[in-house]
Amino acid sequence: MSVLIKRLCLTTAVACMGCILVACGPQRVPSGLVYCSEGNPESFNPQLVTSGTTIDATSHQIYSRLVDYDAASGQIVPALATRWHMSKDGLSYYFTLRHDVQFHQTSRFMPSRPMTADDVLFSFNRIIDTQHPYHKISRTGYPFFQSISFAEQISSIEKISDDRLVFHLNHKDASFLSNLATDFAVILSAEYAEQLLAAGHPADLDQYAIGTGPFKLVQYVKNEYIRYRKHPDYWGEMPKIDMLVFDITSKSTVRLAKLITGDCSVSALPKAGELSVVQQHPDIMLESQPGLNVAFWAFNTQKAPFNDVRVRRALAHAIDKKNILRAVYQDTAVEATGILPPASWAYEHNADLIAYDPQKAKALLNEAGIENLSIDIWAMPVARIYNPNALKTAELIQSDLANIGVRVNIISYDWSVFSQKLSESNYDSVLIGWTADNSDPDNFFTPLLSCSSAHTQNNRARWCHPGLDAVLTQARTVTSRLERRYLYQQAEAILADQLPMVSLAHAKRMVLKRKNVTETQLMPFGGIAFGGIGHENGEAR
């Protein structure tokens, strides 16, 4: 008996020692950075989508744009175009392109030439020319460009030489350069597109992406990860890391756990309630910045009873925004009184006209002759910068509306299904939001609430108001900031009167990162960029 026990003890001890030895050896990790992202990208071409997840995964990693927007100075800075000028009448923009910009070289594509004006022409003609062989390849259309009427705005794009080209506009537009600097206006490879078309797989262009950005796409495994490698011939400042991995982790708590255990170095979109954990872990820090974004509750204004402004107003009066701010954002956001956030230059502080007033809400509903109202609220299943927890927001609204006798049914699906079903446009109302793509205030109005955007997915209120459109058009043609600011305030006034949507909050932009990650630069708008990130690699744990 005792022999048996002895042997058992010995075996256990040896096994334990083995485990300890294995665990304690020096842990060598390849140079690189893991970013815990919140979801699957829908495509690898930002032209086709507006979702922040896709922009994060593609725009600043794989691609470059003609011009970039410098968040610090608020100026448009050179990217693929080194110089540009506008003709006197403001209708033509001339661009000179950078030389020796190389496209990614992968197992699927071997570029034979550097980037030229042809690639720029291809990238934009695909969007504006409905006869273009690639135009119809996109099943989702080009939502951002459609929402700003890009195709109507441009009469033609002309190649002057390999490194020079000109955009001819139909009318003056103060936001044109800003729009070219957005995350959506990326430059694709015309040569790659031709090869794919000849091979009969044109749809691969948007899936197995080729660009000129700091990282090239290596592998994407749905629900698991996206792997990028450094682009050795990148035209800009060379990335400091060899590999970039997006670890797709949809649960916010799991992202936090991975950050703590060191499986990822930067983690997206922490929930407000998790921020207290950061204080307990000295090697984790929070990076935050007031964001150019807005969370809102949009009514489907083409559907009864939401086509009645009194109903919309009643619902707006019935919800307690301060409570939502406390419970969902835990005071990491500011209350929204209009669409423009305080970080925008066109913002002006207005007193909130839509105060929390259930009595008034009831009276308005009575006036509209509505009884026993029951509505659906669609709540996003994923965390976004502007709303870290839409489901909770929906629940709070549900209880607020119960006070005025309105029943609420909350609807949610997994993100890809959610956005697909949302595009069928038979919802009552939806809790969603918008993150600006550039600092131009037009970016908050035209893509979201103009008549031209009413057919795209962006205009969640399905709202079309000629008065608002007139103001917005005027605001785009004038160039004086003071005048534009005045016009955007007018637009805000129209919206406050008509209430196609209730703005809830402007959230701070936050990422969590480990202390050994240096030089992240979080911008108030647009997607995350890892090109300049530094990482003191060493012990992984």
Added chain:
Amino acid sequence: MARYLLRRLNLFLATALLMLGILFYATSLFPVEHSYALSGVRVPSLQQQAQIIEDYQLEQGELAQFIAYVQQRLGGNLGLSLTSQQPVANELASVLPASFELAIVAGLIALVLGIPLGVLASQSQHKLTQHCIMAITLTGYSIPVFWLGLLLSLWFGVRLGWLPISGQINLLYEIRPVSGFMLIDTLLSDSQYRWSAFKDVLLHLLLPAITLAVLPFTVVVRITRSAMMNVMNQTFIRAAEARGLKTSKIIVRHALPNALIPVLKHLGLMLGPFASYAIIVEMIFAWPGVGSWLISGIYQRDYTVIQGGILAVSLLIIFLNILIEVLHTVSNPLSRKELYAAN
């Protein structure tokens, strides 16, 4: 014996057919068009539509449709995933090995630790030791796995920071799948970081495997103990003792082989709960296996993935169940005798 095997095979086929029938019926209940739920092609061209109708015999009667369905599914055509538009069979093949890896390691932990502990519990003369072991196993048996998983990850991952608590490997290691088993693939890879990657995989595997192993471990301990106590009272053991054999020899050579037979039988019974526990564990530890794949398919209303996942998991359980039963019969002299008598 041959007749017995044939009967087991028959049982396997009948059960599998029944399950396919239920799946076939359930497919027609999905709230989407029937051909879409079957094939998963989002926007079929006319040619594809014709092919789908041809494949699944959609214009024929129910029986012909069912036969076509079984042919397609068993022929490896599980349709396209609705969300990713990739063949479900490929996705399944990429997630199955991870689940197997987890299940095998968990099973090994349960057996390697459980059997000796069970033997120890049966041999101990101390009432206290016996009670302790029984109390611990009963606790382990009753702890819900989702709670245990969260507790372990909170303690070892978040508080102490010793072990990673989600995923299969630090994604900076680029491992090309060869066998699909990460432990093997890391060693096969020609990267200079091979050993570090192997360690990393091992560390990632530890917590999920332990969590999953708790249930079978407790069962193995308890069954081994009661079976051992049973066997040790038999006359042939006393005869061996009388011949002066060492206790350890008696246990290892004479008692244990007999005691393991009921353990084997219970392992078969445990497969169902083990599989559902595995799904929960995969969800908790974000393990990229069949379980989390199936659950995300359910969230995404991905009907072809749901069908494919259920088909694979249930076929596997049916098969393993019958396999264990056959093994049980082969290894058990008593039931072998019954078989011969029946013959």
